[in-house]
Amino acid sequence: MSATETSTTSGDDLVSLGERLKQAHREGGAVRIEGGGTRHFTGRQVEGEVLSTRRHRGITSYDPVELIVSVRAGTPLQELEATLAQHGQMLPFEPPRFGAESTVGGMVASGLSGPRRPWAGAVRDFVLGMRVLDHQGREQRFGGEVMKNVAGYDLSRLMVGAQGTLGLITEVSLKVLPVPSSSRSLRLEIDRERAMQQLASWGRQPLPLSAATWHDGALNLRLEGGPGSVAATADMIGGDDLDAGYWQQLRDWQLPLFRDDQFRSQPFTDHQQPLWRLALPANTPALALAELEGAESIDDWAGCQRWLRSDIEATTLRDACALAGGHATCFTPQAADPYTPLSPVLARYHRQLKQQLDPNGVFNPGRLYPDF
Amino acid sequence: MNILHDERLDGELVPHDRAKVLAALANAAPDLTLLHREEDLRPFECDGLSAYRVLPMLVALPETLDQVEALLRKCHELRVPVVTRGAGTGLSGGALPLEQGVLLVMSRFSRILEIDADARIARVQPGVRNLAISEAVAPHGLYYAPDPSSQIACSIGGNVAENAGGVHCLKYGLTVHNVMSLNVMTIEGERMTIGSEALDSPGFDLLALMMGSEGMLGVVTEVTVKLLPKPETAKVLMASFDDIEKAGTAVGAIIAAGIIPGGLEMMDNLAIRAAEDFIQAGYPVDAEAILLCELDGVEADVQEDINTVRRVLETSGATDIQLARDDAERARFWAGRKNAFPAVGRMSPDYYCMDGTIPRRELPRVLKGISQLSEQYGLRVANVFHAGDGNMHPLILFDANREGELAVAEELGGRILELCVEAGGSITGEHGVGREKINQMCAQFGSLEITAFHAVKHAFDEHGLLNPGKNIPTLARCAEFGAMHVHNNELPHPELPRF
Ligand SMILES: Cc1cc2nc3c(=O)[nH]c(=O)nc-3n(C[C@H](O)[C@H](O)[C@@H](O)COP(=O)(O)OP(=O)(O)OC[C@H]3O[C@@H](n4cnc5c(N)ncnc54)[C@H](O)[C@@H]3O)c2cc1C
Numbered sequence: 011m012s013a014t015e016t017s018t019t020s021g022d023d024l025v026s027l028g029e030r031l032k033q034a035h036r037e038g039g040a041v042r043i044e045g046g047g048t049r050h051f052t053g054r055q056v057e058g059e060v061l062s063t064r065r066h067r068g069i070t071s072y073d074p075v076e077l078i079v080s081v082r083a084g085t086p087l088q089e090l091e092a093t094l095a096q097h098g099q100m101l102p103f104e105p106p107r108f109g110a111e112s113t114v115g116g117m118v119a120s121g122l123s124g125p126r127r128p129w130a131g132a133v134r135d136f137v138l139g140m141r142v143l144d145h146q147g148r149e150q151r152f153g154g155e156v157m158k159n160v161a162g163y164d165l166s167r168l169m170v171g172a173q174g175t176l177g178l179i180t181e182v183s184l185k186v187l188p189v190p191s192s193s194r195s196l197r198l199e200i201d202r203e204r205a206m207q208q209l210a211s212w213g214r215q216p217l218p219l220s221a222a223t224w225h226d227g228a229l230n231l232r233l234e235g236g237p238g239s240v241a242a243t244a245d246m247i248g249g250d251d252l253d254a255g256y257w258q259q260l261r262d263w264q265l266p267l268f269r270d271d272q273f274r275s276q277p278f279t280d281h282q283q284p285l286w287r288l289a290l291p292a293n294t295p296a297l298a299l300a301e302l303e304g305a306e307s308i309d310d311w312a313g314c315q316r317w318l319r320s321d322i323e324a325t326t327l328r329d330a331c332a333l334a335g336g337h338a339t340c341f342t343p344q345a346a347d348p349y350t351p352l353s354p355v356l357a358r359y360h361r362q363l364k365q366q367l368d369p370n371g372v373f374n375p376g377r378l379y380p381d382f
Numbered sequence: 383m384n385i386l387h388d389e390r391l392d393g394e395l396v397p398h399d400r401a402k403v404l405a406a407l408a409n410a411a412p413d414l415t416l417l418h419r420e421e422d423l424r425p426f427e428c429d430g431l432s433a434y435r436v437l438p439m440l441v442a443l444p445e446t447l448d449q450v451e452a453l454l455r456k457c458h459e460l461r462v463p464v465v466t467r468g469a470g471t472g473l474s475g476g477a478l479p480l481e482q483g484v485l486l487v488m489s490r491f492s493r494i495l496e497i498d499a500d501a502r503i504a505r506v507q508p509g510v511r512n513l514a515i516s517e518a519v520a521p522h523g524l525y526y527a528p529d530p531s532s533q534i535a536c537s538i539g540g541n542v543a544e545n546a547g548g549v550h551c552l553k554y555g556l557t558v559h560n561v562m563s564l565n566v567m568t569i570e571g572e573r574m575t576i577g578s579e580a581l582d583s584p585g586f587d588l589l590a591l592m593m594g595s596e597g598m599l600g601v602v603t604e605v606t607v608k609l610l611p612k613p614e615t616a617k618v619l620m621a622s623f624d625d626i627e628k629a630g631t632a633v634g635a636i637i638a639a640g641i642i643p644g645g646l647e648m649m650d651n652l653a654i655r656a657a658e659d660f661i662q663a664g665y666p667v668d669a670e671a672i673l674l675c676e677l678d679g680v681e682a683d684v685q686e687d688i689n690t691v692r693r694v695l696e697t698s699g700a701t702d703i704q705l706a707r708d709d710a711e712r713a714r715f716w717a718g719r720k721n722a723f724p725a726v727g728r729m730s731p732d733y734y735c736m737d738g739t740i741p742r743r744e745l746p747r748v749l750k751g752i753s754q755l756s757e758q759y760g761l762r763v764a765n766v767f768h769a770g771d772g773n774m775h776p777l778i779l780f781d782a783n784r785e786g787e788l789a790v791a792e793e794l795g796g797r798i799l800e801l802c803v804e805a806g807g808s809i810t811g812e813h814g815v816g817r818e819k820i821n822q823m824c825a826q827f828g829s830l831e832i833t834a835f836h837a838v839k840h841a842f843d844e845h846g847l848l849n850p851g852k853n854i855p856t857l858a859r860c861a862e863f864g865a866m867h868v869h870n871n872e873l874p875h876p877e878l879p880r881f
């Protein structure tokens with residue numbers, strides 16, 4: 011085989027996926043796109059016939075020298091990551107893996123990124139191109155397999171995080187990166203305010219930081235880069251060594267705060283508190299809300315992403331986030347409104363876009379917002 | 383070939399009476415500067431693609447958002463097309479005016495509104511020059527990474543509209559990777575904030591959609607950019623090759639070694655000689671190609687990377703490798719590259735800059751293809767480009783005063799872009815489609831994709847008033863020009879009538 015590799019466990023299910031969509035188009039039905047069935051707590055409930063991508067799988071091309079991989083949507087994320095690892099490469103945005111069934115399509119459509127995100131970028135930053143089936147089951151191809159491409163509108167990045175409401179992703183081309191040659195994790199017991207000040211000042215220096223949380227009374231840091239810079243920075247920062255397994259647990263939502271087993275297929279039980287994710291601008295102080303006193307939380311992304319367990323009223327929390335310039339998502343299964351409502355102008359253009367790209371409402375209707 | 387708006391293929395433009403539109407706009411926004419006399423309009427008749435010129439009906443030079451809003455509302459009501467212009471450095475005719483349209487010039491929006499060094503962001507107006515951002519934040523040890531070669535002149539609004547990139551984007555990304563949020567005004571005069579200072583926002587990723595949308599979905603009125611700490615050190619290696627294909631192979635080998643350079647640029651012999659003549663950068667004028675490889679970061683890592691890259695270059699057959707001894711020499715090495723376009727411009731009365739992207743592994747083959755096409759068409763082509771991104775910028779040298787030579791240059795350019803598409807690439811990496819590459823869009827996309835693009839346009843601009851005729855060809859145009867590329871005897875878009 012040449013530079014380009016193809017994986018062995020592959021399957022092309024394009025024709026039948028297309029047929030199913032053509033049928034939905036004819037009959038005026040809706041589909042509920044399902045990858046691995048692992049992220050069903052994201053988004054709103056969808057009424058529709060299940061359309062599984064799981065048979066459409068396999069890496070269609072991978073050229074380590076190009077740093078580009080193209081992969082079918084139903085491919086297990088695990089399989090993709092294992093192939094990349096064989097070549098010392100990785101998905102730099104560290105998508106969460108909710109079990110072995112997580113698919114690449116679900117990863118892209120849900121648009122979640124892990125601890126490295128503030129330094130390396132999000133899922134969308136690594137998407138170069140996509141193949142999708144439109145509302146009539148016809149294949150379209152956007153972007154490409156090159157690093158730069160500004161021809162036409164960037165529809166492939168538009169699909170990222172759209173929760174399958176704009177089209178069925180069948181294949182995606184991603185930019186990958188070499189695994190850093192050196193890594194070290196540290197824990198410093200300092201209070202939150204000092205931790206955030208430190209992060210702001212380190213952020214202005216070219217340090218090899220690649221993850222930072224404030225959690226359980228300590229600042230947890232990951233350094234990644236060349237051995238020289240990692241060692242020098244570790245010396246400068248001090249602190250205790252931290253088990254690197256912490257970042258894996260954080261990435262995969264397995265720390266106690268996330269209560270691992272809840273995100274399997276079991277229904278959400280009443281005694282657990284809702285799980286919130288706050289996205290906030292850098293340097294936002296801790297939200298001053300009495301309701302959050304003593305709430306369980308993790309400040310990830312150097313404070314830009316905060317995980318929270320709380321019964322707090324959604325509007326109270328959202329207002330506080332909005333005031334700070336951010337937003338809040340509820341990841342509790344069956345949450346009525348998981349996503350922060352859009353401003354009237356934005357909502358209008360969202361509706362118009364959905365109307366244009368999916369006029370009959372075939373794709374995951376209502377998954378993001380009730381009206382599209 | 384003529385790239386001016388062709389109503390038969392690009393859609394009808396409603397005729398307007400200049401005096402009436404002028405009166406209506408003056409009434410809607412009494413303090414708005416409006417130019418209407420021919421001598422005032424003349425400076426705006428083209429952008430960086432100066433071969434094509436059109437006098438706009440009117441030029442508006444707003445200074446406030448209220449003026450922009452009043453102007454857009456009125457134009458929307460009267461169905462007058464609006465073409466937005468930043469600094470006018472675009473090379474694809476994206477800001478080419480329309481005879482029946484208003485040219486909305488955003489250059490007076492030139493203030494840096496806020497610098498937050500702790501949060502590493504800057505909030506700026508769209509007319510701020512790219513380089514001015516880095517200059518303003520330099521005292522904080524920060525900079526704005528995307529650095530198009532035109533950065534001294536081009537505006538950040540134009541960068542957003544073209545998703546501009548530069549030498550740094552191999553490692554630090556394009557505009558899309560470095561902008562946090564935008565304020566946009568729609569053709570209906572509605573204000574939207576897209577994205578935020580947080581790292582994501584609810585809903586669709588409209589931020590990505592706006593990037594590179596060439597002023598067709600909205601007018602960018604404010605940009606919040608991400609700033610990066612200046613690397614502790616940057617070193618540049620210059621490698622000479624006696625064979626351009628070997629240089630092309632070395633590019634892939636460096637990246638395969640796990641190194642992501644801060645910049646990885648390539649120049650061929652013609653470009654080397656032109657630059658050396660112009661700048662005296664110390665380039666080897668007898669080399670067939672040089673690679674400039676910049677490694678930046680923390681001292682210790684950079685030293686290690688230099689050693690790795692040196693080894694890779696030696697095995698790839700470099701005949702000479704020089705490490706810039708100090709910052710002055712490093713600046714000189716780069717000055718040659720940064721001035722390569724004007725340098726080549728001195729060798730020929732005219733040049734035509736192409737902008738195709740290919741998978742890196744195809745570099746050797748495509749370079750060979752370009753040199754064959756160059757011979758076939760009898761025009762010299764200088765190659766100077768972002769090799770690490772596979773982003774080619776072949777410069778076609780010609781003399782517009784010679785009968786028919788522009789047409790030959792354009793045809794050769796089109797062939798080069800098609801070669802890029804055949805190699806699995808794209809007809810534009812960073813300069814945009816504009817008017818210039820509107821026909822080649824039909825080579826890269828089929829009618830389903832083009833229909834989807836029109837659907838997106840429709841969602842934001844129902845009447846097609848913002849920059850009509852740019853970026854996305856009509857299917858009618860593809861039916862006419864797409865027929866140039868017949869594969870297996872199959873006509874593209876067989877469903878459409880032929881003209
Ligand atoms: C036992 C059980 C019962 C369920 N009952 C319901 C129910 O009643 N109603 C309901 O809404 N959900 C229900 N779900 C969840 C349902 O399986 C998901 O909503 C499914 O649509 C998403 O698939 P996933 O979890 O595999 O997502 P992932 O593969 O993790 O995908 C996450 C998101 O991406 C979308 N997506 C995945 N692949 C693609 C692709 N290739 N292109 C575009 N978008 C894509 C999904 O639709 C989803 O929005 C149930 C799940 C289980 C296990």
Ligand SMILES: Cc1cc2nc3c(=O)[nH]c(=O)nc-3n(C[C@H](O)[C@H](O)[C@H](O)COP(=O)(O)OP(=O)(O)OC[C@H]3O[C@@H](n4cnc5c(N)ncnc54)[C@H](O)[C@@H]3O)c2cc1C
Pocket residue numbers: 429430465466467468469470471472473475476477488508529530531532535536537538539540541542543544545546547548549596597598600601602603723812813814849
């Ligand atoms: C010598 C030279 C070198 C260059 N090198 C590079 C390079 O390395 N990389 C690169 O990417 N480009 C390069 N360019 C191309 C050009 O500089 C970029 O495309 C730049 O981003 C254009 O910015 P501008 O402000 O001049 O935009 P203009 O030319 O004025 O406009 C370009 C497009 O943007 C739209 N636009 C402008 N402002 C707005 C706004 N506020 N809202 C909405 N739409 C708007 C216009 O309608 C038009 O479609 C180069 C150009 C030259 C002349």
